[in-house]
Amino acid sequence: xxxxxxxxxxxxxxxxxxxxxxxxxxxxxxxxxxxxxxxxxxxxxxxxxxxxxxxxxxxxxxxxxxxxxxxxxxxxxxxxxxxxxxxxx
Numbered sequence: 001x002x003x004x005x006x007x008x009x010x011x012x013x014x015x016x017x018x019x020x021x022x023x024x025x026x027x028x029x030x031x032x033x034x035x036x037x038x039x040x041x042x043x044x045x046x047x048x049x050x051x052x053x054x055x056x057x058x059x060x061x062x063x064x065x066x067x068x069x070x071x072x073x074x075x076x077x078x079x080x081x082x083x084x085x086x087x088x089x
Contacts, residue, residue, distance in 0.1 A: 002043050003073055005035045006050065008062040017053055018062070022046075029082045036083075 006026060008018045015032065022028070025046060026036035038046065043066060050062045067073045077083070 001037045002040060003035070003037050003067040004043055004046060005033070005065040005067075006046065006062065007034075008032045008050070008054075008060065010060040014060060018050075021049055021053070027083045 004026060006022060008015075009032060010018060018032065019028065022034040025038055025042055026034035028034055047064055050064060054060045054062050
């Protein structure tokens with residue numbers, strides 16, 4: 001498993017393409033920020049999909065951060081944490 005953090009910037013009319021896809025695999029934290037644990041294969045799929053979505057428009061941008069070991073990840077949330085299971089309906 002790897003931990004991914006994905007952020008994107010796109011025109012308002014295109015954000016739904018990113019949001020709809022990323023919600024299938026990751027937790028939607030805030031606006032255009034997603035994170036979660038996925039398999040290496042799913043991480044590759046997300047990278048390929050993001051590359052394809054960005055390629056469609058010169059105004060879009062995306063960054064995928066990968067943390068391959070939990071020992072390298074220190075995560076602190078302040079206030080309500082969107083990644084907490086109690087936020088899932």
